[in-house]
Amino acid sequence: MSNVLFTSKATAKGGRDGHVKSDDGLIDLNLVDPSSEGTGSNPEQLFAAGYSACYDGALNLLASRQKKEIDSSITAEVSLLKDEADGGFKIGVVLNVEIKGVSQEEAEELAKQAHDFCPYSKATRGNVDVELKVRAA
Template identity: 60%
Template sequence: MPVLTSAATAQGGREGVVRSSDDLIHLELGMPKDGGGAVGKSNPEQLFAAGYASCFDGAFNLIAKKAKKDVESSTTAHVSLEKDPEDDGFKISVKLAVEVKGVSQEEAEDLLQKAHEFCPYSKATRGNIEVDLEITAE
């Protein structure tokens, strides 16, 4: 039984619009400026990056709390769109970069691995896309 279900509808694909069912998200989509697109429009990779970063940072903090570690963290998800040589199409890859205060580098790396095992986005992508992990303890 679901704990939460969210819905969003896209119309027009990468050059269209996406809107959440509650209208909190209502974005025009387009190719990124560095890809020749217009300024001021989002893209699916940004939306995925926002979701993964926020989910992973929440998972990281929950794992730290369970380990009785008092941390401050931030997670940046770098989502790349790449050519897929297998089918001449495209695929995505992710690099999660976490910065954390309150633990040693060794403790941070342990928490990072545990968070990656726990995070729902990590579970959903495991074995499907390349996800690189990086952590810096300050």
């Protein structure tokens, strides 16, 4: 890897019914299977939080470069899916993109540009089905 800007670290123990903690302690969560009655997070929820934040950052950066003043909100829905190809599992993502300050057409174009630019979108491209649902508010 070249040109590393920063590195984040988190350690998980116990898989889906375990614990995850970042090296700085800001993330310190019990993990539970969503079908159980325990209290905690799950990998899909953590991925949704990271993806929505990263995508919103990319969207706002691109809008500012185009001198567009927007107010945006991204809700990522990350689903655990059965993978028919190998009998295992995979994830799918719906990004619900709400943008104030532009037309529907401009919102859709900005959303597409952000999807091309966002590091999470780049990382999932070709591996994860990602659907954009865009609404100008």
